[in-house]
Amino acid sequence: MLNFSKINTLIIYFIFFFIAFFSSLNFQNNENLLIDKKINLGLDLQGGSYLLLEINSDTLVQEKIQDKIIPIKKLLKKNDINFSNFKINNQSLTVLIDDIEKFDTYFYSRKENLVNPYIDNYRSYELTYKKKSNKEIEILFSKFGLLTINNAALKQSIEIVRRRIDDVGTKEPTILQRGEKRILIELPGLKDPERIKELLGKTAQLNFRLVSENNEFGTDELISENGEKLNVSKRIIMSGENLIDAQPNINNQNNQPTVSFTLDRLGAQKFGRATTDNVGKRLAIVLDGKIVSAPSINEPINSGSGMISGNFSFQEVTDLALLLRSGALPTPLIIVEERTVGPDLGEDSIKSGTISLIVGFILVILFMLYKYKIFGLIANTALIANLLMLIGILTILESTLTLPGIAGIILTVGMAVDANVLIFERIKEELKTEKSIIHAFDTGYTKAKITVLDANITTLIAAIILFAFGSGPVKGFAITLGIGIITTLFTAYFLARHLTSIIVLNSKNKEIKI
Amino acid sequence: MNNKFNFSSKFKIANSLSLLLFILSILFIFFKGLNYGIDFKGGTLIELRSDNTDASTIRTLLNNMDLGDVNVKKFGQEGDYLIKVEQKEDDNNKIIPKIKKNLSDNLIAEVNFRRVENVGPKVSSELLQSGIIAISLSLAAMLFYIWIRFEWQFSIGSIIALFHDVVITLGIFSVLSLEINLSIIAAALTIVGYSMNDTVVIYDRIRENLNKYNRLNISEIADLSINDTLARTIITSATTLLALLSIFILGGEILRGFSFAMILGVVIGTYSSIFVASPMLKFFKVTYKTLEKEEEKIVP
Numbered sequence: 001m002l003n004f005s006k007i008n009t010l011i012i013y014f015i016f017f018f019i020a021f022f023s024s025l026n027f028q029n030n031e032n033l034l035i036d037k038k039i040n041l042g043l044d045l046q047g048g049s050y051l052l053l054e055i056n057s058d059t060l061v062q063e064k065i066q067d068k069i070i071p072i073k074k075l076l077k078k079n080d081i082n083f084s085n086f087k088i089n090n091q092s093l094t095v096l097i098d099d100i101e102k103f104d105t106y107f108y109s110r111k112e113n114l115v116n117p118y119i120d121n122y123r124s125y126e127l128t129y130k131k132k133s134n135k136e137i138e139i140l141f142s143k144f145g146l147l148t149i150n151n152a153a154l155k156q157s158i159e160i161v162r163r164r165i166d167d168v169g170t171k172e173p174t175i176l177q178r179g180e181k182r183i184l185i186e187l188p189g190l191k192d193p194e195r196i197k198e199l200l201g202k203t204a205q206l207n208f209r210l211v212s213e214n215n216e217f218g219t220d221e222l223i224s225e226n227g228e229k230l231n232v233s234k235r236i237i238m239s240g241e242n243l244i245d246a247q248p249n250i251n252n253q254n255n256q257p258t259v260s261f262t263l264d265r266l267g268a269q270k271f272g273r274a275t276t277d278n279v280g281k282r283l284a285i286v287l288d289g290k291i292v293s294a295p296s297i298n299e300p301i302n303s304g305s306g307m308i309s310g311n312f313s314f315q316e317v318t319d320l321a322l323l324l325r326s327g328a329l330p331t332p333l334i335i336v337e338e339r340t341v342g343p344d345l346g347e348d349s350i351k352s353g354t355i356s357l358i359v360g361f362i363l364v365i366l367f368m369l370y371k372y373k374i375f376g377l378i379a380n381t382a383l384i385a386n387l388l389m390l391i392g393i394l395t396i397l398e399s400t401l402t403l404p405g406i407a408g409i410i411l412t413v414g415m416a417v418d419a420n421v422l423i424f425e426r427i428k429e430e431l432k433t434e435k436s437i438i439h440a441f442d443t444g445y446t447k448a449k450i451t452v453l454d455a456n457i458t459t460l461i462a463a464i465i466l467f468a469f470g471s472g473p474v475k476g477f478a479i480t481l482g483i484g485i486i487t488t489l490f491t492a493y494f495l496a497r498h499l500t501s502i503i504v505l506n507s508k509n510k511e512i513k514i
Numbered sequence: 515m516n517n518k519f520n521f522s523s524k525f526k527i528a529n530s531l532s533l534l535l536f537i538l539s540i541l542f543i544f545f546k547g548l549n550y551g552i553d554f555k556g557g558t559l560i561e562l563r564s565d566n567t568d569a570s571t572i573r574t575l576l577n578n579m580d581l582g583d584v585n586v587k588k589f590g591q592e593g594d595y596l597i598k599v600e601q602k603e604d605d606n607n608k609i610i611p612k613i614k615k616n617l618s619d620n621l622i623a624e625v626n627f628r629r630v631e632n633v634g635p636k637v638s639s640e641l642l643q644s645g646i647i648a649i650s651l652s653l654a655a656m657l658f659y660i661w662i663r664f665e666w667q668f669s670i671g672s673i674i675a676l677f678h679d680v681v682i683t684l685g686i687f688s689v690l691s692l693e694i695n696l697s698i699i700a701a702a703l704t705i706v707g708y709s710m711n712d713t714v715v716i717y718d719r720i721r722e723n724l725n726k727y728n729r730l731n732i733s734e735i736a737d738l739s740i741n742d743t744l745a746r747t748i749i750t751s752a753t754t755l756l757a758l759l760s761i762f763i764l765g766g767e768i769l770r771g772f773s774f775a776m777i778l779g780v781v782i783g784t785y786s787s788i789f790v791a792s793p794m795l796k797f798f799k800v801t802y803k804t805l806e807k808e809e810e811k812i813v814p
Contacts, residue, residue, distance in 0.1 A: 044768075052637065054636075192627075194610075194611050197607065334634075335607045335632075335634070336633075336634040336636055336637045337632065337633050337634060337637045338607065338610075338630070338631065338632040338633075339629075339630070339631045339632075340627075340629065340630040340631070341628070341629050342626065342627060342628045342629065344626065344628065345561070345628035345629055348766065349766055349768065352764055352765050352766035352769075353765060353766070353769075355764050356760045356761045356763075356764035356765040356766075356769075357760075359760045359764055360756060360757040360758075360759075360760030360761065361757075363756040363757070363760060364753045364756055364757060367752060367753055367756060368753070371749060403766075403768060403769060404697055404700060404769075404772065406765075407761055407765065407769055407772060407773070410757045410758075410760065410761050410765075411704065411754070411757060411758070411761075411776070413757050414753045414754035414755070414756060414757030414758065415708070415711075415750070415753075415754055415757075417749075417750070417753050418711070418746075418750040418753075418754075421746050421749045421750050421753075422715065422746055422750075425743070425745050425746045425749075428745075429742065447722075450718065451714070451715055451718040451719075454663060454714045454715075454718060455711040455712075455714050455715050456711070457659065458656060458659060458707055458710035458711050458714055459704075459707035459708065459710070459711050460707075461652065461655045461656060461659060461707070462652050462656075462703045462704060462706050462707030462710075463707065465648055465651050465652040465655060465703065466648060466652075466700060466703045466704075468648075469644045469645075469647060469648035469651070470648065470696075470699075470700065471641065471644070471696065474696050474697065474699065474700045477697075477700050478700070481704065481707075
């Protein structure tokens with residue numbers, strides 16, 4: 001165990017210096033270097049906001065199932081299937097039909113099935129039905145149909161969240177999908193997430209609908225900005241989708257903040273036609289189910305641009321313009337988790353983390369020197385090498401250092417010496433019975449090897465499980481702990497052993513004390 | 515370590531003590547309960563810094579807001595306070611700006627909001643669930659690893675020791691009403707790793723000595739092995755504790771719970787590998803024949 005061939009020695013030191021080199025990248029301004037790698041600081045260290053949002057697709061599913069009513073009725077009529085009692089439930093439709101078998105063949109047909117398309121990816125139809133009784137069936141989305149709706153809504157939400165956040169102009173935001181329903185947002189350096197939360201809390205579904213005089217069928221009663229109850233037609237003339245730009249403005253005439261908007265061609269056509277046909281009537285501008293304003297149409301508007309005014313402050317029109325520009329969210333977003341750390345707490349954490357790391361390190365080094373003298377020096381050299389390699393690997397992986405991550409490093413410092421302690425104690429025992437010192441060292445290393453491996457693998461298992469199940473900062477702890485074990489094994493079994501072999505082989509079998 | 519301790523003569527006393535502490539811990543965990551932080555209970559946490567105020571002033575201001583259960587206490591250095599608001603049925607998100615505004619308007623000195631956390635009920639129950647899964651899974655993984663590397667008696671013995679460590683650590687947290695949060699779960703898992711590490715070192719030696727001295731009974735073997743590895747056990751615990759004490763004293767308020775749990779874990783884990791894991795082998799009547807049987811199985 002003490003003989004190292006030249007090539008092995010070379011490989012060991014090459015690996016060490018190669019990895020340790022990367023740790024140096026963190027301590028210099030490396031904008032000009034070819035390798036631009038650094039350990040990132042977690043939000044808990046540099047300050048910032050973490051938000052976890054969840055989409056709620058219930059209302060969306062409700063809308064989507066309602067969209068199926070007309071196609072399904074058409075399908076039934078076209079194929080002469082008698083039906084009655086068509087009912088709309090929360091997320092399903094029920095209907096009484098006379099020939100379920102016949103319905104089944106048309107409902108589940110692969111050919112040009114526009115009512116219930118076959119989704120190739122999932123090998124499933126979009127809809128499914130359940131027999132409630134002999135005649136009654138319930139039509140609802142299949143598991144994969146729901147998944148498709150959910151995925152589409154999530155993807156679209158992420159896109160819109162990204163646009164809104166980019167528009168506010170925070171630095172380096174991270175926006176990621178988490179699971180099937182969630183969006184994770186990290187905003188480094190952000191002190192107060194309230195504005196972002198407010199912007200993400202609105203779906204911003206804008207539509208233009210006519211106000212009708214009487215509460216005839218097909219109207220909603222909505223309350224306008226000045227408390228007036230208005231009956232608004234359910235028919236949507238034009239929605240926010242047709243907007244290509246929206247900007248905050250100050251109206252020249254009354255100095256009121258307004259939002260001016262520009263429509264795409266289709267929107268301009270629709271808007272032009274509707275305003276031409278309905279001069280004199282009032283047009284309700286509805287945002288998220290509330291009337292923002294309901295001005296009268298004085299003349300046809302064909303220019304494809306317009307203005308929204310209401311009781312707005314300038315901040316409100318700025319936000320409204322931003323929301324309209326970025327588009328509507330398909331479903332409301334709920335904030336299920338929020339963590340914000342102020343920049344000065346982050347700084348304090350770095351400071352106290354670093355101090356405790358240095359103090360812990362010095363204490364361990366002094367203890368080892370006191371306990372093992374010259375071999376303590378070897379263990380300490382291995383410990384320093386260990387730390388450099390650990391930081392080097394974290395740099396190569398460009399991982400994120402969190403406060404628990406720092407704790408993981410300190411813990412590694414304390415536990416890393418264990419490998420060398422196990423070996424040294426074993427050698428001590430061998431020295432008692434063995435006459436040849438070289439032989440004693442050799443068997444010491446060999447016998448301790450299995451124990452060192454067993455002992456470290458158990459900790460590694462804990463670290464891996466922690467990594468798999470931990471969230472956020474805890475993951476950072478698991479990473480440093482896990483990598484720390486690997487670098488510990490390397491430094492104890494290669495570096496420290498090589499250093500030990502130099503001392504032992506040069507001692508020419510003279511008395512060596514451990 | 516030249517002078518040998520007779521550990522096995524203390525096994526009975528130690529085991530009774532362990533059993534007592536274990537039962538007490540379970541009773542405390544069940545009846546007094548654990549003090550879950552917002553990570554697992556849901557709710558809102560605000561850490562703020564402001565001069566010329568005190569906890570009761572902040573409490574009075576917040577009590578006027580009808581927030582339900584509010585807890586205000588000093589935290590770390592002078593002028594730092596920690597506010598915890600329980601999870602209400604409606605969204606806690608909306609109350610954060612209101613609390614901030616109320617405090618900023620009514621406290622004398624400027625208020626610096628150093629940390630704001632809000633965990634919804636869904637996420638908190640998921641976090642708790644994944645925490646429990648993580649700990650159970652790591653115990654299972656350890657059980658499996660030891661079973662492969664040693665024999666089943668060793669595997670069960672080490673798991674009982676681990677269980678002992680985790681339960682007593684949680685019991686102490688319950689007695690002292692210390693908060694259980696995500697970092698405590700991380701600490702518990704590290705304790706599992708550390709305690710296992712310690713146990714494996716002794717078990718390794720027991721296995722080696724069983725093969726070497728097949729005239730000795732298991733108590734004598736355990737005694738011998740514990741003494742053989744005692745220097746290592748003490749030195750490694752010492753360096754780990756030095757590092758942990760450094761975090762505990764200098765690492766700031768946020769790491770305090772974590773490092774305290776780890777310190778407890780290291781002490782209990784070291785104790786249990788000597789006084790719980792080793793006697794278990796005697797309980798299972800392990801002899802050198804146990805090892806031979808295994809070998810026969812592998813090479814028929």
